Each structure stands twice: as structure tokens, then as C-alpha cells.
Amino acid sequence: MSQLAIPWPDTAEPLPSSVSEQAYWERWYEHPDLNLEWCDGRLEEVPVSDLLTAQVYYWLLELLLHYLRHHPAARIIGLETGFRLALPDGKVSIRKPDLGFIHRDNPFHGADTDNRYLGIPDLVIEALSDSGSANRRRDEVIKKGEYAAVGVREYFILHHNPERLAFYTLAASGVYVPIPPQQGVIHSRVFPGFRFRRADLQRRPSTAELRKDPIYADFIHPEWQQAEAVAEQA
Incomplete structure (x- = not known):
């Protein structure tokens, strides 16, 4: 996107x-x-994603921002920030993912004023453009292969059509395998505790609703729940 x-x-x-x-x-x-x-x-x-896919992207971004406020495990790279991929076949790519996350254990973080990232992100998210087969192939095949080859540990592809959604984790073999949903819930392996219902990417409930949902309650406004519990006891 x-x-x-x-x-x-x-x-x-x-x-x-x-x-x-x-x-x-x-x-x-x-x-x-x-x-x-x-x-x-x-x-x-870089092709442009449609508006419905952008809504899916922003909804998941909001979840991630809430998660990181309460579990500060990563830094975000975005705003068309590029990073260099030195591929095993000797080729080089420079990609600007829609979102990238650098785990606190990543050996390279860089300076806050950098306009490019010199390491390898731990999680990359792309909002799919399906305006043509070539655009789909960029995210679903080419970038997927590149990100796996350089060691991006998780790769999410977002789209408004649930059949186009994809969530991958890097296997020991160096290739991506799908993250299996657990009762319809995707659990990140890079950021333990971050999870979301796959179906909610289409429904996109508000945070007011999510904070009362046990899937999201420990990172969507948990302070509100604590305040409500204190008020009830009082």
C-alpha cells in the first residue's frame, strides 16, 4: 500500500x-x-491498495499500537522507510514495506533520525494491491520469497477479501509456513500475546467493544478495566 x-x-x-x-x-x-x-x-x-484494504490495514495497526503501549517489545518502521535485502542469489532489493516492526532483541535498531533501516525487520506487513495479477504477485510471491530469504520472521498480507489474507511465520527450513489459526485466532510468534480474530479484520469492531473481549482485553485499554473493577468494589 x-x-x-x-x-x-x-x-x-x-x-x-x-x-x-x-x-x-x-x-x-x-x-x-x-x-x-x-x-x-x-x-x-509501489502500487496503491483500495480503500477497503486500507481500512483493514489501519484497524490492525491500531491493535498493534495498543499492544506496544502495554508490551513495549518493538519499534515501528513505516512512512515509506526502506530497507536493503541482500538475497542469497547475489541480487539486492530495496523494499518499503507498509509496516515493519523491529523486536527489542533485534541486533540492529538504528537512530531515531534515520530515514532508512539498515537491519532486517522481525515482522513485515503489506496491504495487498489486487489491481492486476502482477501487483498481487509482488506481495504474494516475490516479496514473500525475498522476506523469507533475508530472515524476516513473520509476514502478514492484508486485504479486504478474507481469501487474500495470509499470515506466515519463518520455519527452521528458511521458508514461510502459514500461522495456523487457533479457534479462528491468529497468534503472533514474534510478539507473544499479540493476537486477533481473523474474522475481525472484516468486521473491525471498535476498541470500546474489543476491551471487553478476552482475546484483546489484556492490551486494549486494560487500565479502563482496572478502573471499572475498582469502581465496582467501591
């Missing part, structure tokens, strides 16, 4: 067919009009 793309002006020079990594970082990484990734010498424009 990305912000609304601004079309490349008709009078502008088209994107070059080949760009060095250094040129990408210097000229294209922070392009004012285009959100571009880089893959082994090629510029790739």
Missing part, C-alpha cells in the same frame, strides 16, 4: 530502465512524486 500516487507528468523524462543502487538512494528513494522500490537495478513503482 502507498499514498495516492501522483502521475508521472507527461512532459517528464520516463523512468530509466536501469539504475544503480547508489543512484537509487541518492535520487529516487525520496522522490517527491513517486513511491519507488528498487530491485537489482530496476525501479518499481
Whole structure:
């Protein structure tokens, strides 16, 4: 997912067919009009997700923010922050995931003022664009393979269609395997205690409702529950 793309002006020079990594970082990484990734010498424009998928993305992000407030186990990278993937076949990609999370045990954190991440995130989330088969393949096949190859421990693909949702964990073999739902609930293995009902990604209940749900109660406004319990005792 990305912000609304601004079309490349008709009078502008088209994107070059080949760009060095250094040129990408210097000229294209922070392009004012285009959100571009880089893959082994090629510029790739990041496709845009539809509005329903964006709602799924923001709902899960809200859950994660609540979780991290009460279980400060990670830092977030986002806002089109890129990281470098040195792949086993000798190729290099630079990806800008919609969301990345760096576990506190990750050996590299970087500075708060960095505009790129020089390590490997522990959890990556992509909001799928299904405007064409090539766009779906980027997230469901290409990026999935790249993220597994460099050791991203969990990979979530979000979409408004439940058949397109995918949640992977990295197996000892170095490939992703689906996270099996437990009674319909996805449990993160990277961030213990973070969980959500798969069906809730479509329903997207409010936090007022979630705080009374035992699946979410220990990280969605637990202080409210404590205050209510004290009030009832009083």
C-alpha cells in the first residue's frame, strides 16, 4: 500500500530502465512524486491498495499500537522507510514495506533520525494491491520469497477479501509456513500475546467493544478495566 500516487507528468523524462543502487538512494528513494522500490537495478513503482484494504490495514495497526503501549517489545518502521535485502542469489532489493516492526532483541535498531533501516525487520506487513495479477504477485510471491530469504520472521498480507489474507511465520527450513489459526485466532510468534480474530479484520469492531473481549482485553485499554473493577468494589 502507498499514498495516492501522483502521475508521472507527461512532459517528464520516463523512468530509466536501469539504475544503480547508489543512484537509487541518492535520487529516487525520496522522490517527491513517486513511491519507488528498487530491485537489482530496476525501479518499481509501489502500487496503491483500495480503500477497503486500507481500512483493514489501519484497524490492525491500531491493535498493534495498543499492544506496544502495554508490551513495549518493538519499534515501528513505516512512512515509506526502506530497507536493503541482500538475497542469497547475489541480487539486492530495496523494499518499503507498509509496516515493519523491529523486536527489542533485534541486533540492529538504528537512530531515531534515520530515514532508512539498515537491519532486517522481525515482522513485515503489506496491504495487498489486487489491481492486476502482477501487483498481487509482488506481495504474494516475490516479496514473500525475498522476506523469507533475508530472515524476516513473520509476514502478514492484508486485504479486504478474507481469501487474500495470509499470515506466515519463518520455519527452521528458511521458508514461510502459514500461522495456523487457533479457534479462528491468529497468534503472533514474534510478539507473544499479540493476537486477533481473523474474522475481525472484516468486521473491525471498535476498541470500546474489543476491551471487553478476552482475546484483546489484556492490551486494549486494560487500565479502563482496572478502573471499572475498582469502581465496582467501591
